[in-house]
Amino acid sequence: MAxxxxxxxxxxxxxxxxxxxxxxxxxxxxxxxxxxxPSGCGKSTALRMIAGLEEISGGKISIGGxxxxxxxxxxxxxxxxxxxxxxxxxxxxxxxxxxxLKLRGTPKSEIKQKVLEAAKMLGLEQFLSRKPAxxxxxxxxxxxxxxxxxREPQAFLMDEPLSNLDAKLRVSMxxxxxxxxxxxxxxxxxxxxxxxxxxxxGSRVCVLREGKLQQVDTPQxxxxxx
Ligand code: ADP
Ligand code: ADP
Numbered sequence: 001m002a003x004x005x006x007x008x009x010x011x012x013x014x015x016x017x018x019x020x021x022x023x024x025x026x027x028x029x030x031x032x033x034x035x036x037x038p039s040g041c042g043k044s045t046a047l048r049m050i051a052g053l054e055e056i057s058g059g060k061i062s063i064g065g066x067x068x069x070x071x072x073x074x075x076x077x078x079x080x081x082x083x084x085x086x087x088x089x090x091x092x093x094x095x096x097x098x099x100x101l102k103l104r105g106t107p108k109s110e111i112k113q114k115v116l117e118a119a120k121m122l123g124l125e126q127f128l129s130r131k132p133a134x135x136x137x138x139x140x141x142x143x144x145x146x147x148x149x150x151r152e153p154q155a156f157l158m159d160e161p162l163s164n165l166d167a168k169l170r171v172s173m174x175x176x177x178x179x180x181x182x183x184x185x186x187x188x189x190x191x192x193x194x195x196x197x198x199x200x201x202g203s204r205v206c207v208l209r210e211g212k213l214q215q216v217d218t219p220q221x222x223x224x225x226x
Contacts, residue, residue: 001187002064002077002154003029004050010058011045011211019045021211023059030185034202036192042211043191044159050189051080051157064154079148080157083164085140087132093119093143094128100151118146121180138169142176149184156184159191174200199223 004027011020020042027033035043048054052073061068068076087096097115119125122142132140162170198205199219206216
């Protein structure tokens with residue numbers, strides 16, 4: 001777990017679009033921060049800069065007190081889940097969940113225990129021997145989340161992870177995500193354009209507009225003072 005700090009962060013794309021403009025934001029240790037706002041307001045760009053997938057044009061980002069501006073994604077202790085679940089199709093759910101730990105040389109018995117724990121938290125125990133093709137969309141996204149959190153990263157980043165799911169599934173996935181966060185307490189940054197999602201998931205919500213921070217507060221206070 002770690003604090004994430006954005007200090008006057010800018011992103012100017014080649015072509016001159018200023019996608020993020022002087023963003024100052026501290027995401028506290030263990031917090032569930034939602035970045036919300038209309039399409040094009042810079043949410044994804046901000047998240048991708050935290051992940052190291054997009055170069056920072058100005059300012060500073062630190063994770064756990066370490067400035068990460070020049071660190072490659074693999075050298076940042078973060079996990080990310082996107083809208084499109086990129087699971088390994090030829091591997092079972094168990095192998096998908098274990099993959100990151102295996103790469104790190106985690107002992108076999110520890111992998112087994114951690115994979116089981118993650119599968120339990122996400123309701124995937126009965127699917128461990130299935131391949132992704134034999135899972136529903138919601139189950140696949142659960143595997144993607146399990147794979148991200150199983151190695152206990154300092155920060156968990158999600159970009160519209162539920163937007164490919166139908167409305168009913170989104171509601172149950174929101175509940176699962178809240179439970180997951182409650183158990184793990186991992187510092188989380190979650191991007192969505194859906195205000196209901198933002199208000200139900202966030203311990204705090206950051207509203208962006210044209211690359212700038214418009215408001216940041218708890219859902220309750222944002223609801224009281226829109
Ligand atoms: P959001 O996630 O809120 O929809 P984005 O961060 O995707 O917003 O985009 C913010 C702005 O930056 C938009 O104007 C978008 O068109 C522009 N943008 C995003 N990615 C790129 C890119 N790779 N190159 C140029 N402009 C981009
Ligand atoms: P979102 O709004 O969910 O971020 P978009 O459909 O705007 O998604 O963007 C999808 C992809 O295209 C992203 O990788 C983004 O960086 C890129 N992109 C967005 N706008 C532009 C742009 N104006 N020029 C080049 N790439 C862009």
